[in-house]
Amino acid sequence: MVSDDATLPLDDRGLAYGDGLFETVLVYDGRPRLWDYHVARLLDGCQRLGIPAPSRATLDRLPRQAGPGLQVLKLVLTRGSGGRGYLPPQTAEPRLRWQCTPFAANERHWRDGIRVRHCALRLAIQPALAGLKHLNRLENVLARREWSDPETIEGLLSDHEGRLVEATCMNVFWCRGERLETPRLERCGVAGTLRQALLERLPISEVDADPRILNEVDALWLGNSVQGIWPVIRLDDTEGCCLAEWKLTDRHRELQNSAQQLLGYPVLPPAGVS
Amino acid sequence: MVSDDATLPLDDRGLAYGDGLFETVLVYDGRPRLWDYHVARLLDGCQRLGIPAPSRATLDRLPRQAGPGLQVLKLVLTRGSGGRGYLPPQTAEPRLRWQCTPFAANERHWRDGIRVRHCALRLAIQPALAGLKHLNRLENVLARREWSDPETIEGLLSDHEGRLVEATCMNVFWCRGERLETPRLERCGVAGTLRQALLERLPISEVDADPRILNEVDALWLGNSVQGIWPVIRLDDTEGCCLAEWKLTDRHRELQNSAQQLLGYPVLPPAGVS
Numbered sequence: 291m292v293s294d295d296a297t298l299p300l301d302d303r304g305l306a307y308g309d310g311l312f313e314t315v316l317v318y319d320g321r322p323r324l325w326d327y328h329v330a331r332l333l334d335g336c337q338r339l340g341i342p343a344p345s346r347a348t349l350d351r352l353p354r355q356a357g358p359g360l361q362v363l364k365l366v367l368t369r370g371s372g373g374r375g376y377l378p379p380q381t382a383e384p385r386l387r388w389q390c391t392p393f394a395a396n397e398r399h400w401r402d403g404i405r406v407r408h409c410a411l412r413l414a415i416q417p418a419l420a421g422l423k424h425l426n427r428l429e430n431v432l433a434r435r436e437w438s439d440p441e442t443i444e445g446l447l448s449d450h451e452g453r454l455v456e457a458t459c460m461n462v463f464w465c466r467g468e469r470l471e472t473p474r475l476e477r478c479g480v481a482g483t484l485r486q487a488l489l490e491r492l493p494i495s496e497v498d499a500d501p502r503i504l505n506e507v508d509a510l511w512l513g514n515s516v517q518g519i520w521p522v523i524r525l526d527d528t529e530g531c532c533l534a535e536w537k538l539t540d541r542h543r544e545l546q547n548s549a550q551q552l553l554g555y556p557v558l559p560p561a562g563v564s
Numbered sequence: 565m566v567s568d569d570a571t572l573p574l575d576d577r578g579l580a581y582g583d584g585l586f587e588t589v590l591v592y593d594g595r596p597r598l599w600d601y602h603v604a605r606l607l608d609g610c611q612r613l614g615i616p617a618p619s620r621a622t623l624d625r626l627p628r629q630a631g632p633g634l635q636v637l638k639l640v641l642t643r644g645s646g647g648r649g650y651l652p653p654q655t656a657e658p659r660l661r662w663q664c665t666p667f668a669a670n671e672r673h674w675r676d677g678i679r680v681r682h683c684a685l686r687l688a689i690q691p692a693l694a695g696l697k698h699l700n701r702l703e704n705v706l707a708r709r710e711w712s713d714p715e716t717i718e719g720l721l722s723d724h725e726g727r728l729v730e731a732t733c734m735n736v737f738w739c740r741g742e743r744l745e746t747p748r749l750e751r752c753g754v755a756g757t758l759r760q761a762l763l764e765r766l767p768i769s770e771v772d773a774d775p776r777i778l779n780e781v782d783a784l785w786l787g788n789s790v791q792g793i794w795p796v797i798r799l800d801d802t803e804g805c806c807l808a809e810w811k812l813t814d815r816h817r818e819l820q821n822s823a824q825q826l827l828g829y830p831v832l833p834p835a836g837v838s
Contacts, residue, residue, distance in 0.1 A: 297571040298579060300640065300661050305572060307701035308582035339702070340709055366574065369705075376701065376708035376732050387574050414688030414752075415724050418706055426700035427581035427650065428613070431643075432692055434650040435614055450689050450724075458650050478688075 295387065302385060304368025307376065308425035310384075311335040315353060315363040316516050316553055317390065322353035322363065323553045324515050327483035332367065335422045340378065341369050344386050356390040362516055363390050368425070396517060400546065400558055403523035403538055404443040406457065406512065408501060409433040410528045413449045413456075413478040421481035434458045439530065443520070444512050446501065449478050454501040460512040461485040463494065463519070463545060464504060470494040470545070484515040487552050492545075505534045509541050519549040537561075569661065576659060578642025581650065582699035584658075585609040589627060589637040590790050590827055591664065596627035596637065597827045598789050601757035606641065609696045614652065615643050618660050630664040636790055637664050642699070670791060674820065674832055677797035677812055678717040680731065680786065682775060683707040684802045687723045687730075687752040695755035708732045713804065717794070718786050720775065723752050728775040734786040735759040737768065737793070737819060738778060744768045744819070758789040761826050766819075779808045783815050793823040811835075 303309035313332055316323040329349055336343035344367065353363050365388040372379035411433045419426065433445055444457040454473050456462055461482040463472045472489070474496045475481050488494060504510055504525055513519035521542040525534045538561040547557050577583035587606055590597040603623055610617035618641065627637050639662040646653035685707045693700065707719050718731040728747050730736055735756040737746045746763070748770045749755050762768060778784055778799055787793035795816040799808045812835040821831050 296574040298574065300570040300572065300663060302579070303705075305576070305579045305640065305642075305699070306586070307705050308699055309702060309705050312580070339706070366579065368579075376704040378705065378709060389574060411692055412690075414690035416686075416688035416703065418685055419702060424702055425579065425582055426702045428583060428693060428698055428700045429690065430650040431577075431581050431583050431652060432613070435652060 296389060298368070298385060298387065299371060301371045302368050303370065303373065303378070304366065304385070304425055308427075309339070309378070310341070310366060310368030310425045311339070312364065312366045312423055312425060314516055315365070316393070317353045317356040317361045317363050318554055319358055320354045320356050324483045324487055325353065327486050328515070331423060331481065331483060335424060336367070338418070338422065339369070339424070341367065341384055342382055344384070348386065352388050355388075357392070360393045360395070361390045362393045363388060366425070393516070395555060399443065399520045400518060403521035403536075403542070404512070405441055405524040405526065406444045406446060406522050407437060407442050407526035407530060408528050409436050409445040409447050409458070411436065411447065413447050415450050415477045417477055420478050421475050423480050430458050436528070437530070442526065442530070446504075447479075448501050452500065453477075454499045454504070455479040457512050460514045460517070460520075463488075463511045463513065464507040465509045465541065466503075466507050471497045471499065474498055482514050484513050484519075484549055484552065488545075488548060492548060509536060509539065511542065511545055513549055515553065518553050518555055519546045521546065570663060572642070572659060572661065573645060575645045576642050577644060577647065577652070578640065578659070578699055582701075583613070583652070584615070584640060584642030584699045585613070586638065586640045586697055586699060588790055589639070590667070591627045591630040591635045591637050592828055593632055594628045594630050598757045598761055599627065601760050602789070605697060605755065605757060609698060610641070612692070612696065613643070613698070615641065615658055616656055618658070622660065626662050629662075631666070634667045634669070635664045636667045637662060640699070667790070669829060673717065673794045674792060677795035677810075677816070678786070679715055679798040679800065680718045680720060680796050681711060681716050681800035681804060682802050683710050683719040683721050683732070685710065685721065687721050689724050689751045691751055694752050695749050697754050704732050710802070711804070716800065716804070720778075721753075722775050726774065727751075728773045728778070729753040731786050734788045734791070734794075737762075737785045737787065738781040739783045739815065740777075740781050745771045745773065748772055756788050758787050758792075758823055758826065762819075762822060766822060783810060783813065785816065785819055787823055789827065792827050792829055793820045795820065
């Protein structure tokens with residue numbers, strides 16, 4: 291692991307209040323994937339939270355510090371110390387911290403797909419924070435604690451009013467006939483950088499969806515900018531009982547390979563070929 | 565300022581996800597006020613988040629480290645490092661950090677009351693976290709950023725569905741005739757220790773309330789376990805325009821003096837006497 295100063299003072303507002311943002315970036319031989327999308331989300335977060343943004347040059351230096359091969363760069367930007375209680379200081383001095391860790395993609399999940407379940411926890415609706423990768427992630431932690439079965443790889447989250455939103459650390463995509471869809475994220479959820487890159491390249495519609503529609507979709511995928519896209523082959527309810535199963539098809543591979551290309555991963559073979 | 569090791573590693577889950585809890589405790593000559601209430605809320609938080617709780621003996625040692633006179637002890641308990649992403653480690657090793665800072669109560673606000681406003685931000689509804697003093701406090705930070713006028717001391721927060729909940733760092737109390745009331749906190753908000761101690765001693769009803777009822781109440785107060793209780797003498801809307809004003813009465817002093825007694829502060833003189 292490579293990192294800069296890997297500590298923060300107790301009075302840092304990132305610790306005290308989760309007053310900050312983070313990004314998790316795939317890096318290959320020092321070259322970051324989807325970097326413009328990560329930078330754009332971070333700067334959007336700075337603007338919405340009122341945290342002074344680091345310069346592009348400062349950010350651009352970080353992935354270059356990563357070692358050779360495949361790495362994950364995690365960067366954390368906090369508002370720094372100071373202020374009176376919740377009131378931020380008039381001129382914040384943000385702290386930017388980072389670390390790089392070697393990474394290996396899960397080729398089995400790419401190839402064979404994964405089993406997921408619905409989580410019981412409902413995401414709170416907070417438009418002021420929706421889409422951001424901020425440091426207030428207790429909901430994700432609580433949702434991920436709902437199951438320990440190692441065969442279940444991810445959990446789906448719906449919001450307080452019953453709309454499907456995301457998985458604990460991935461975005462959700464499905465197709466119904468020819469129609470590719472993903473949940474709208476204006477109310478809650480993290481707007482993933484891979485999701486954004488795919489939205490700009492493919493005819494994917496952002497929709498409000500009842501999670502029960504997933505039982506009837508033709509294909510279901512989860513994805514993020516580090517792992518790429520995993521097809522879902524089984525969906526369980528909150529108790530682990532099967533709601534739906536899917537056979538892998540070339541339709542699954544199409545969306546996956548769009549992501550593989552964006553992330554610099556190899557093209558996947560057709561679904562019927564092992 | 566006195567503290568223990570005042571840093572945390574970058575991979576601490578308290579920083580990464582706000583995966584932890586805190587308490588802010590009034591201490592006089594090493595003796596904590598409302599200590600049993602602070603410990604109870606912390607242990608309730610540990611139980612609900614699944615964080616191993618520190619022993620009572622470990623906690624009891626902290627306020628004794630405070631210097632002489634009036635101090636505020638801030639303690640932070642995080643789930644520590646480790647786990648895979650949002651999934652906590654099977655056996656977490658929590659980190660307990662603390663610092664003590666000299667404190668002086670605001671006698672002017674006790675005596676003369678304060679001006680408050682409604683905040684535009686709506687608190688998200690999340691029963692899984694309601695009541696806890698956890699480290700996910702971006703909503704409070706954003707709400708506190710809504711005004712900079714130094715004459716306005718606190719901001720009132722309603723939830724996503726329009727119910728009055730709390731102020732940015734205080735609980736809310738009011739009376740209508742003989743009836744003392746405070747918002748229910750099952751959906752969001754922090755269950756203050758002073759609020760809890762008052763609920764156990766006085767006939768205060770927990771209610772769901774539309775914030776507009778405040779324009780008609782006989783008295784309005786804000787309070788927490790460090791500052792005690794401040795009467796509200798003027799309430800503004802989200803733009804700073806006056807909605808209601810109150811003259812201080814002995815009714816205000818009654819609730820205030822219950823808090824003064826609980827916190828070891830001096831009894832306040834009648835409202836008409838300066």
